[in-house]
Structure formats: structure tokens, C-alpha cells
Amino acid sequence: MRRFAQGCASPGDAFIEGLQPGGGLEREKGGGIAELRERIREVTLRIVELMAEREKLVREVAALKSGSGEGIVNPEVERELRKAVVGRAAELGLDVETVMRVLTLLLRRSTEIQAKGQGPQGMTHMDLMRLAKRMEREGREVVHMEVGEPTLGAPEHIAAQLTDAALKGYAFYGEAHGLPELRSAIAEDLNERFGVDVKPEQVVVTQGGRFGIYLAMAATLSMGDEALVIDPSWPHYKQVISMLGCRAVVHSTSLEGRWLPDPAKLEDLTSDSTRLMVLNYPNNPTGAVVGRQLLQELVEVARRRNLYVISDEVYMDYSFGEHVTALSAGYERVIMIMSFSKSWGMTGYRVAYAVAPVEVAERMAKLQGSLLTCVPEFVQVAALRALSDRETPRAYRDHMLRGIEVICRYLDAIGAEYVRPGGGMYVFPRIPLGGRDPMEFALDLLRKRGVAVAPGTVFGDYREFFRLSVGDSLEKLERGMAALAEEVNSLRNPRG
Template sequence: MSTHRIATRMERIVPFYVMDLLARAKQLEAQGRSVIHMEVGEPDFVTPEPVIEAGKNALTAGHTGYTAATGIPELRQAISDHYGRLFSLAIDPARIIVTPGSSGALQLVMSVLIDPGQQVLMTDPGYPCNKNFVELVSGVPVGLPVGPEMNYQLSSSQIEDNWSDNTRAVMVATPSNPTGTLVERDEMVRIHETVKARGGQLIVDEIYQGLVYGMSGYSALELADDIFVINSFSKYFGMTGWRLGWVVAPEPYVESLDTLAQNLFLSCASMSQYAALQAFSPQCLEVLEQRRQEFERRRDFLLPALQEIGFEVPVKPQGAFYLYANSSKLTSDSFSFAYDLLEAQGVAITPGKDFGIHRPEQHVRFAYTNSIENMAEGVRRIKEFLAR
């Protein structure tokens, strides 16, 4: 009998299809083909110079060891000051736990909240890893179908209708991946009240905070101090590879999160933490604002360009860098559409299948993490593909 027995939970953890697609795209590129990338969920800009410089200096200064599991005090303070600057909030740095990406934060939060068999409600479509974080702690992820009529976001009434004795938490992301839509502030207030009234826990993923267009954003931290708020240096700050994020936790959970962080991670990379101190410097914030404006220009280019060739985007996304497009006028199977498009024309996009089971075959996600020039070429190639 084989001794190689993979735990049964792995049967419920599905691959991230876009990674397969990305691997194929790289293969094609290695063969000399040109590929236009609109599948990757990371900014195409490198980390701003002040952060890179600070990272180098951190190494020179010998910041190469473990730090406190919750992060260096200077960074927790800097994150607190950031909330002060943005939203006039005074967040106790003791509630801020620095983590290896927001992925680390999500693992910590699910671990301290969810007992085996307890449910976490979330959107479908939604960020694919969320359900796996719940699976990892033997919880039950429950994807609730959301469509354009509700901004692709959960509503308080939907949460009410789907609440059960086993429901422990609700997770929302604003702006969202893959749809780029926001939860309106009034709705977030209602969602919070609904969850609280049932003794549940609200978790808000604000990892795309700062990447909001044509309106001003808010933080769920403005509403109450009993919400878990997740954030990251990955997207807005352009630091995906530095693996640094954070969670602002309700005070009663801080000790457990600290204990778990000590065990799971020991600490985040010290170089990254010292570098991130510069992410809030005026020079860096200026660069980030220019990039935000560039993302907005890209959205304003790509949205009508896709609509013109037959994709439907019924809700204008106001954040992140994604367009979740209905492709049902062009194909009945978005999965093979994405693969065929890559093979035939060298354009990489993400099939809806990565984001859930609610009408995935009718959708694809475009990431506008590429220049307008390249995206224009991508759109031209898609048009050619559709005219075959």
C-alpha cells in the first residue's frame, strides 16, 4: 500500500487556472511569439524607487534577522498614521498586525475565527483563494451568486436570507477582484449591522484601497472597531514580491493573532518591513497617485474598446484594475475562448472559471495592468480572432 496519502482537504482545493494559462503564455513567448498580457493581477510598474532604496539600505544596515511576529513597531505606527492621514482615524497600532501579504492575514484571520464546519459567506464570483483559506481550517466557504444588478457585491438582505446556525463570518472585498466594483458605504453599514445582529464576524478585504476612480474611497474601519480589515502593500503600493500586508483586528483577537503569527510565520521579511516605511513618504505617495491616474486612463480606454467588439460590462468598475466582462455574445464557453485566444492571437486573459461557479462560462476577466498601447494591440487581435 502506498504511503503517499494526500489529505482529503486537497480534493477541495482547486488550482488557479490562470497560472496554467500564464505558464502557456510564457512557453509561447519562449518560442518567440508575442503575447499581450491582460491576465496578471499585479501592477506592471516596479516598486517605487524610494521603497527600493530603503530596501537596499535595510540590508546594508543589517536588518536581516527576525522581527517581532506582529511586525516592527515603526511600521505598525506608520500604517496607523496612514489611516490618520487618509480617513482621520486614530487606529491603535497594537491592533495592526503586519503579515506576509494579505494572504498571510487571511490565513491568520480564518484560523482564529472559524471552527470546523462553520460557514463563511462570500461573493461568487470572488477572489479564488478565499474559499481555500476557509477550507484549510476545515470551514465551509459559501459562495453567494452576485450579478450586475447588485454591483457584483453582497447585500445585507442576501446575507440575511442565507444566514444559518452554522454561519460564522461574512467576507467582502471592496474594490473587488475580479469585478472592480465597490460596496457602497451605506450598504457596508447595513451589512455590518446584519452580521453583528446575528453574532457573526465581518471581514473586509481592502487590498485595492487607493485604486479607486472618480470618487473618494472609505475604510470599513470608519464604521466600527469590531471589523477585521485586511490590506496589503502588494497592489496600490506596487510591492507584490515583497510579501507584505496587514490586518487591523478587533482588540479581543489581537493576542490570538500574535500567537498564531509567531507559530506560522515567526516574522515577515525584515528587509520588506523597513522598505515599506518609505511607502508612505510624500515622494512615494506622489508616484502612486500618478500610477492611480494611469490606471484610470487605462480603464477608460479598455472599457469602451471591449464594449465595441461585443463584450458586455454592465457595471462600470470604480476600482482595482479589472474588468469582468460578459462574453456570452461571443462564446458559450469562456474557458476554451481564453485558451483559443492565447493560442491563436497571443492575448492572455483570465477565464471566469477561476472566480467561482456562478455563470463562469459567460465571463472573462481583463486586467488593465498593461500599457494602453499594448492593450490597443490586444483589442485589435481579439477583433481579428472574432472575425475568423
């Protein structure tokens, strides 16, 4: 038997020593991990360097596009790139879905870089509204044509119902989905009005339409997904899509096309990463409405591509003809959003609702419960009272129609181009300013004349357009439009 000198470890002792923390095998193993970590670090930094190189190339492309008039997004080029990326990912044994999410984020960044060179960034109509409110606090009178808020306010009987409900104890934690009585009443109202089959479990009462949009998107989108948005559009859609780490893909409509979308072009913009289509009719900011056939064609695009459809119908009671809801299209992935803000002037009450597939409604309610707990019960009781009042929405719709008449009369006088709205509370005219920045013009109009309007650049790439809201009183709309007309005429005929 082999013997070892005193003080020398046996092979077993050496092996055991190697297993001890800090031992030889541990050091060797640790060294291997450290080396691999360093290589991962180097690869990651190389990815960052490649991203910087890619952004430099995108800026060069943007410069060339600005000279040629080519649009930001080229669906054919993106389609070919996606195909190549999927093929390469498969060759390398990578998870294709993960790679596609990363690609979508890269494409989103490309769009952002190119968009910065095609229009002013920064201020929005909400910034103008805040400035207008500050001026009012300082004693200035302001005509509000920048924001979609009916100044008529909620009827007295609805305000009284809110107070009474609070006094009767409707002021505790409630269900995240909303009061069962209100959800049932909403379902019954929609079924009666539109001949649809909405169940109470599909309804979620939300803290305003804005939050309803957020909940619907958060419940259906994951980071790296794409969503179709039809411009000009309410900026909140793109803001939420970006906030969720997703990419808004824009289909731009035009005055010449009467602001109506082209289903074929919309479908051409879809990709394997597209998950959602956003519709908004009557439209903010154009007042455009879609008929039953066009709506069905748009929904069919979503059906073929297995997309969710968020249909923002908060202006449905301001339709000047028949309103066609997306719920009537017979597609199970429609999420309809409706608010009490416009129809009953309840803007400060912050209450709306969504109608969604049951599993989506559950996700929306869980999100709302985590973030807000619930919509205050006394507000929901007031909303329940509002649902039984059909006269107020008709009266408010008629007010909006009279306001549109006022605005169109002045627009005709200055020769502005516009499509007469089929609903809603806005007119979206083209008013060329001879190259002047539209946001600067809007700021000057507010500061000098006390008239607030929203530049078209807030709603997309529409530099020569302005959104004019008719929510203020008819008297103030007359004054505001007279001031706007004077400012436009002074630009066209400057004093020599």
C-alpha cells in the same frame, strides 16, 4: 474452618490470580472492550455507508436542479434541516455544537457535488499565468490581462530603501507582529486618512495580502464553521475556507444588479454555524465599489449575527472616488486587510498588513510566527518608506483608469455588456461565446495570439464573463484587446 486440598487455590488466591495480567477478570474485561470496539467499528462503517447513500441522493437532486434552473443552495431547506438536526441531537443527549459542525461538513460536500455539474473545474487564472510565463521564457511576447499585477513595479526610492536597510543590518529575526515603527506608521496613516482610531497593537504586518487573508480566517474559523462570500469573488477566499475544513456560503451578485450585494439576501444565508463575512471593495474581479450606506447595512448584518467581517481593501488606493473603509463602520469585529502590492507596485516584496481586534491580532501573529517567523525586516523598512509616498499610488491609480478606458473602448466596439468599474484594476464584461467553453477559449487566445485573460468561471458561476486586468502597459493593452476583439468577431462570423 474450611480447608482446601493441596494444589487447590483458596478464594483469595483465585481472586488475586484473576487480577493478574491475562487473568480471568482481565480476560473478561478485555473481552468486553473488544466487543464494544467491534460495535463502534460497525457503527462507524454504517455511517460511511449512509454517507455514500446521502451522496447518491444529492447527485439525484443535482440532476433535477440542473433541469429546473434552481440554485445550489436553498436557505429555507437548510434552515429546516438544521432545526431538525438540533432537535434530534438534543433528544439524544449529543453535543449540539459537534453535531452542527458535522452537518456543515455534509452540507459543504453537497455543495461541492452540485457545483461539479454546473461549471468546469480544474484550471484557474494562475495556471494561465504560469503558462504565459513559460511562453515568455521561450521567447514569446504575452499581453498579461489574466493577473492583477501592476507591471509598473516599485519606485526606485523604495527599492533603494530595501537595499540600504539590508546593508544596515535589518536582516535578523524580527517580531511576528511586525516592526513597531511600521505598525505605528500604519495606524497613524489610517487614522489620518479615514478618521478612525486604530491602535498599533491592532496591526499585524503579514507576508502579503494573500497570507493576511489566511491568517485572518485561521484566527476566526474552526472546522465545520461557515463563512459568507459574495460572488464573483477572488478564488483565494473559498480556497482558504475549504482548507480550514469550513464551508463557503455564496451570495451571487449580477451584472444587472451592478454587482452590488443585497444585505437582506445575505442575512438570509446565515445560520447558527456562520462565523464570518468576507467583503472586497473595490472588488476583484468586477471593480464594483460600495457607498457608505450600503457598507453600513452589510456590517449591520454581521453585527446582528455576531460575525467577524474580513474586509479586503487592497485596491483602496485605486478607488476612482471616495474610498469607504469598513473600519469606519464602528463595528469591533472588523478585520481589514491592505497590501503594498497594488498601491506601490511591490508585488514581489510580499508585504501587507491586517488591522484586527487585539485578541485576533495576537492569534494572527502567533500563527505567522509559527509558520514564517516574521516578514523580513528590510522589506518592512521599504514598506515604511512607501507609506510616506502618496504620489505613487495616485499615479498608479491614474494608469489603471487609463487602462480601463482602453478596454472599455474595445468592449463597446464588440457590443459587450459590462458595468464601468468604480475602482480597482479590472473590467468584468459579459462576452457570449456561442456555447464554447470559456477556459478553452482563453487557452486558445493565449497560445495563438499571446493574450492572457481570466475566464469568469474562476470567480464563480459566470460562464459568459471574463476578467480583464489593466496592469500591463497601455500599448500592450491596445494590442491585447485588438486580438481579443478579432477572436470574438471570428466566432460570431465564422468563415463559410
